[in-house]
Amino acid sequence: MFALGCLIYTVHSHGRPPMENRNSIHNYRKNIERLSSTKYDHLPYHLHEVMYHLITRYPSQRMTAAEFQSSKYFDNVLVSTVKFFESFPEKTKDDKISFMKGLIRILPQFPERVLLRKILPCLLQEIKDHSLLPYTLPNIFFIAQKLSPVDFCEKVLRPLKPIFVISEPVQSLVACLDQMELFKQKTTSSAFKDDVMPLIYNSLEAKSPVVQEKALRVIPTIIDSLDILTIKSSLFPRIQNLFVHTTILAIKVTTLICLHSLVKSLDNFTLTEKLMPLLKGIKTKEPSVMITTLAVYDEMGKHVEKDVIATEILPQLWKLSVVPTLNLDQFQKFMKSIKLLSTRVEEEHCKQLQDIKNIEEHTKQYMEGGNEKNKDEVGSSIDFEKLVGTTSGMTNSIVNGQNKVQMEMLPNSFPLGTTNLLSSNNSNVPLNGSIQPDITNSLNSIPSLPNSLNSISPLPNSLNNIPSLPNSLNSIPSLPNSLNSIPSLPPPKNGTTPRMSSPTISTYSSNITSELFNTIPGPKFSSGSILQPSILKPTNNTNSGNQKISQADLTMFDPFSK
Structure with missing residues (x-):
C-alpha cells in the first residue's frame, strides 16, 4: 500500500516521486522522518486523505486494500460519472437529461486524456437521440475546444454533420449556431463552406423566428471566411427570400443589418440589380426600418458608381427622409448622408469632365502643332545630311503627312x-x-x-x-x-x-x-x-x-x- 501511494503521488506529480534518496541511506532516513509533514495540495482533493493513509512510516497506520477501494478516491463524482456512462443506456430519459445538464459543470475537473478518450466517445454515441441534443451538444463543444483542427474535423465535425439539416428541436440548431466561432477556428475555408454552411442555410429556411434571427446575427461574423461566389449564389438569395416573406419587424431589421455586412462582398451587378430593387420594395414606415435602410444605402454609396448614386440612391433617400414617422434627429441623419453622397457625385463628375476637357485640349494642340512638327522634322533631316557630309541631291522629307521628293537642281552656272x-x-x-x-x-x-x-x-x-x-x-x-x-x-x-x-x-x-x-525606256x-x-x-x-x-x-x- 506504501508503494501504491508513492505511485499515485508520482503520476499526479509529472514523474517526481515523493522521496528522492539518490542511493543514500542518510537521505532515505531524513525523508522518512519528513513524511508526516508532506503536502498534497497539488493532488486532486479527493486524494488528500487517502495519501496520508498510504504514504506513512508505520504499517499499522496504512489502510488496507479493501479500505482503499471504499475510500473517496473511488467514491467521488469523477469516478461516478465514468461509471454512470457505462450504464447510460439503462437510464430513463429524465435521468439522462439531468445527467447531461450537470456534466458541463464537472468536465473541467477531468484530466484531458480522460475527456478525449473516455467522455467524448460516450457523448458522440448519444447524438442519435435528437431529444437529448440540446443538452449533449454543449458538453461535446466544451471537449472539442481541446482538440486540434485535424482531430476536430475527424472526431467531431463528421459525426455532427447529419444534425445540421434537421429542423427539430430548434434548440440544437441554436446550440450549433452559438459555436460558429469554434467552427471557424477549427476548420479550413473549404471544409467550412462544404460542411458548416449547410447549417446556416437550414437555419435561414427554418420556420422558427428564433433560429432565423440567430442565423442572421451569426452571418456578419463569418463573411470573411466565405468567397464571393458562395455569398452571391448561395447566401444572398436565402437572405433576400427571408426579407421578402417575413412579417416580423425584428427579423426585417436584423435582415437589413445582415445585408449591410454583405454589401462590401457583393459585385456592382448584384448591388444594382438585386439589392436595390429589394430596398425599393420596403413598404413599412417604421423608424427602425428606415434608419437601418439608410445604413445600407450609405454602405452601398461607398462601392457603386456615381451614376447609381445620382439616379438610384439619392432619390430613394429623399423619398425616405420625408416619412412623417421620423423625428428630427433621424431626419438630420438622412440629410447628412444625402449631402455626403451628393458631394461625392459632384466631385467625381467634375473630375470626369475636367479629364475630358484636358484630352480635347491636348488633341487640339497636337493637331495644330502637326505642321510645325513636320517642318521641324524636315529641317532636322536636312541638317543631319549636312552633318554626315552627304553629297546626294535628293532628300526625303515628310510634309503635311505625305512623302515628297525634293531634288536639288543644278546651279545656274551649270x-x-x-x-x-x-x-x-x-x-x-x-x-x-x-x-x-x-x-x-x-x-x-x-x-x-x-x-x-x-x-x-x-x-x-x-x-x-x-x-x-x-x-x-x-x-x-x-x-x-x-x-x-x-x-x-x-x-x-x-x-x-x-x-x-x-x-x-x-x-x-x-x-x-x-x-x-x-519614247525613253524605263520609268515614265x-x-x-x-x-x-x-x-x-x-x-x-x-x-x-x-x-x-x-x-x-x-x-x-x-x-x-x-
Missing part, C-alpha cells in the same frame, strides 16, 4: 544644255543640224517628282562627277521623229552661233518634253521633268577659235548615263 558649250570660248563652234536650246530658266520651274520616284538615285551635285559616256553612242536612244519638225534657226552670221530667245526656248522645251519622254516621267538633250555633232569649221567637242563635253549632255 545649266543642263549647251550654254556651257556655247560660251565665249566656244562661240565659233559650228553645229551640224539644230542646236540644243539653253533651258536653264525653264528647269527652274520643273515640278517635284511624284512619290513613286523615291527609289531613283539622286542626281549628283556636280556634273564633274558624271562618268564618261560609253565608247559607242549607239546605245543612246535616238530622238523622236517629231524633233525633225523643229524649225531650224537662220544661218549664223560671221561664223557665230546664234542663241535662242527665252520664248523660243520655252516653246521648244515643252514640245521636246511631251514627245521625248514617251511627267512632262517637263528632265529633258533628253539632242546629240551634238561637231562640224568642220576653219574659223579661228573653233574647237572640237570632246568626249567629256558630250558627257555633260546625258544625265541618264551611268
